[in-house]
Amino acid sequence: MKKSIVIMVLCCFGLYYFLPFLGTVLYASSTSWGKTILPDDFTLTWFSQLLSDQNFLEAVGRSLFLAGVVLLTILGLMIPAIIWIYLFAPRLNRLMEKLVLLPYAIPGIILVTALLQTYSKMELPMFLVLIGALFITTLPIVFLGITNQIRLINMRELIDAATTLGASKKTILFRVLFPNIRIGTTLVSLMVFSAVFGEYMLTNLLIGGRFETVRIYMLKRMNENGHLASAVVVMYFLLMTVIALLTFVITNRQKKKLWLKGQHSIKQCSISVKEGVTVENVLGNS
Amino acid sequence: MFLEIRNIELFFDDKQVLAIDEILIKKGELVTLLGPSGCGKSTLLRCITGLEKPKTGSVFLDSEPIQFKPTKERNIGFVFQNYALFPTMTVFENVAFGLKIKKLSKEEINQRVFKLLDLVSMTEHAEKNVQQLSGGQKQRVALARSLVTEPKVLLLDEPLSALDARIRKQLQKDIRKIQQELQMTMIFVTHDQEEAMRISDRIFVLDQGIVVQDSTPDKLYQKPKSSFVAEFIGNYNKLDWKELEPYTTDDFIPKGNEFIYYLRPELILFREDSDTLAIPVTLKEQISLGPIKRYIFQTASDSEIMVDRLNNGSIPQTNFLYINKKDILKIPIKNV
Helix, strand or coil: CCHHHHHHHHHHHHHHHHHHHHHHHHHHCCCCCCCCCCCCCCCCHHHHHHHCCHHHHHHHHHHHHHHHHHHHHHHHHHHHHHHHHHHHCHHHHHHHHHHCCHHHHCCHHHHHHHHHHHHHHHCCCHHHHHHHHHHHHHHHHHHHHHHHHHHHCCHHHHHHHHHHCCCCHHHHHHHHHHHHHHHHHHHHHHHHHHHHHCCCHHHHHHHCCCCCCHHHHHHHHHHHCHHHHHHHHHHHHHHHHHHHHHHHHHHHHHHHHHHHHHHHHHHHCHHHHHHCCCHHHHHHCC | CCEEEEEEEEEECCEEEEEEEEEEECCCCEEEEECCCCCCHHHHHHHHHCCCCCCEEEEEECCEECCCCCHHHCCEEEECCCCCCCCCCEHHHHHHHHHHHCCCCHHHHHHHHHHHHHHCCCHHHCCCEHHHCCHHHHHHHHHHHHHCCCCCEEEEECCCCCCCHHHHHHHHHHHHHHHHHHCCEEEEEECCHHHHHHHCCEEEEEECCEEEEEECHHHHHHCCCCHHHHHHHCCCEEECHHHHHHHCECCECCCCCCEEEEECHHHCECCCCCCEEEEEEEEEEEEEECCEEEEEEEECCCCEEEEEEECCCCCCCCCEEEEEHHHCEEEEHHHC
8 A cells, every 4th residue: 555545544543533632622722612613712711610629639539549449459469360370370371361351241231230239238348349340341451461461572481591590589570570571561551540540330330429530520510511521521631641651751761771771781891891701711700 | 420311201291201211411512402393302401400390300410419409509501492581681681690690799790791792792782682683693692691600501492493594504603612612511402403413422312202312423324223313314215125125135135024224315326336236217306405416216116216416517327226235224123
């Protein structure tokens, strides 16, 4: 396919994606927009109103808290489990690959009904039930993402190599395993965080009234004022963009650090390179 | 002996994958484990290094039993087929990994890492991330990484099989040179018989988890003990005993139910000599193998005989192939 056609197709999809967002931004920045292509005025009233609304700030706080708790729970439980399955029970992997797809096969409403029926009578806090439900729905992202990363780097061989070089289990874990799944884990974390932060159905049906998240707040305000609801969407988008950028900045900084560390070692060793190598020198250290 | 491996038996589920009676290796020797894929050669290396736990058997290294020692305490280097370099680290950091674990001083680490990098001609790439390197360069780094901790034995598990022919040949030379310079005891695994012949002091041929023959490369080529070795090691012609039957003499009686007859392609003659058998043939095909030309002849009973000659452009004008009786290798059928 010609490059120009590819660029044109990409531009079309880009516009398709970008225009509604641009429309939302403009709508959130105006007081009236009805008969003209562009809004009649420009204002930041809705944003300032939103940021001074205690309910909105609390909703953001709750969403962040919920996403953080789910993320920590799923990473804390699933990363060791995935590594264990890969290293010690590879046959379980096939079963897991099928199991983790179940959340896609079972509609959310069935999941909610089943959860409510099962746990409402057990006096289990619904917040815990929600975390469990969100854990299950985000499981495919975590399992498939991290498993693919482990396969890609051939983790088994890296562990064997480190073992033959005399590394302890702790060293292998912190210097070989974790650094090598860091990028995959970062991306997976971002996806889980974003999915939970913006989740509506499970949260609303399980504990909606008592735990108002950003999405629930947004839908509530949408019925009252469209401009304000648009401002919530824009704020939500900006928050996710900031989180994504922070994640990538941190990942790249770690990479850069690694590179600089290598450079530093080289400078320190420039003298020893000039000495040259003899068999006696090599064996002499033993 | 410096390395003694005895009575190793390993099972995967109920299937026996290794049944090694005895492998004895001298200090400073480079031996090759040669065999087809799945014959257990890499698994044997993993047993030696402790990455696999055999059901029975003993491994003595420098007179010390090591079979119950954990891998990290065996002081055995390992070079992997797919390099197994740590992708988040630079070349320098990869090579320094084993030394940092030993908690050596920074100065000593730097000195030893750069000596080894120089030995494998990788000094100028020290600051690069290993993912930026070519296959050959990666394997050089892997070699340096496993040598820097000064292991007593270095195990190389098909280290060159992922590389192209030119780099492979260069690395074969380099590995042999380094081995001889350092007087390092090495076990090299390959399924390539040419590679094994080129670099080894001795070759152990494995088939289905068993050592079927061990000897020097020359002896192995000239005197294979079994049909498997003859067919795996060289391009031996398998002769139909019925074709040899008309040439029966007092000292040469072909017996199809007792022996299989093999003949190396370079020993077949185009001219009659004393004590030769003449087999009527027609030239069927010529294959150029670079310096060698392989001629495929067809016999009256439709079987094929290969003949190798220097590739000097001449085409054999002959209707007979002449075989010296003493060059015919008889392998008892019980050894097949």
